[in-house]
Amino acid sequence: MKETQGSKGKLLKIPDSPIGNKMTATVKATNYSAEQTAKMTADYLAGVTTEQIALELGKSLRSVVAKLSREKVYVAKTYTTKTGEKAVKKDETADAIGAVLLMTEAEIESLTKANKTALQKIFAALANSVPA
Secondary structure (H helix, E strand, C coil), X not given: CEEEXXXXXXXXXXXXXXXXXXXXXXXXXXXXXXXXXXXXXXXXXXXXCHHHHHHHHCCCHHHHHHHHHXXXXXXXXXXXXXXXXXXXXXXXXXXXXXXXXXXXXXXXXXXXXXXXXXXHHHHHHHHHCCCC
């Protein structure tokens, strides 16, 4: 800090300027030590939930998931329906129906506007039908 006389006689403190060779490199703070990362990865692979890992480390759930993702070990949850089945998008069902019936892209696009349950029933009927 440098001190200088202001225009009205007051003493002013001016911080040193980071010009030239006085600039310092910034060091990135690490959120997780190597030991924490190793333990977190081992715990996750052993079946410990991300919620439990976050509590143990005093970190947020999102932080733990992000770190596990960067370590390439996190597997996102698969979405299921109320009945426990794997969720299938309506577009995928319409595409499957279109493939069976040899429909054009425009016809398939209009088919996607139908109710998802109706599309699933149509697909199931087509899958169980016997060709004539």
